[in-house]
Amino acid sequence: MPRQIFQLKVSLTDVTPAVWRRVLVPGGYTLDRVHRVIQHVMGWRDCHLHCFDIDGSQYGEPDPDGESALLDELDARLDAVVGKGGRFRYTYDFGDWWEHGVVVEDVFGADPDERYPVCVDGAQACPPEDVGGPFGYRVFLAAIADPTHPDHELMRGWIDGREFDRAAFDVGRATTLARRLA
Known part of the structure; x- marks a missing residue:
């Protein structure tokens, strides 16, 4: 078999x-x-x-x-x-x-x-490791998409400044x- x-x-x-x-x-x-x-x-x-x-x-x-x-x-x-x-x-x-x-x-x-x-x-x-679960991922996506978001630079640092598609x-x-x- x-x-x-x-x-x-x-x-x-x-x-x-x-x-x-x-x-x-x-x-x-x-x-x-x-x-x-x-x-x-x-x-x-x-x-x-x-x-x-x-x-x-x-x-x-x-x-x-x-x-x-x-x-x-x-x-x-x-x-x-x-x-x-x-x-x-x-x-x-x-x-x-x-x-x-x-x-x-x-x-x-x-x-x-x-x-x-x-x-x-x-x-x-896949979401980045340690981004904070589904809720944190939503915040992450909003922050990296908007350069004026208060957490934009923090979240870009989370992915070492790389682009996230x-x-x-x-x-x-x-x-x-x-x-x-x-």
């Missing part, structure tokens, strides 16, 4: 216009690898804690002090915790609280001529990063 490929649509919640990615990942990936794929196709830098909420169970990196009840993401395979049509939540950066809705759009046999993971589609640039998304770069780092 060929290995199963999961087509996931990952959408950042509470952000307009929508920031989303469609990615193909092997069903045999453990959730820690799915985490790395999401990080790189979305454009995050993996600087913060994260967790998956799937059917009422939470998965992530277990707390060495035992203070959180997270199940170990290294012990959970994607194909064991969700199937076609399944939905779950992935949260990144518990301070900014970037919540992503993930839908398993399809499950199919792997193409022997394809390398996985692969990002096949998406829209919009919120519509920019490069599917080829997302695939390259996901393959290299997942």
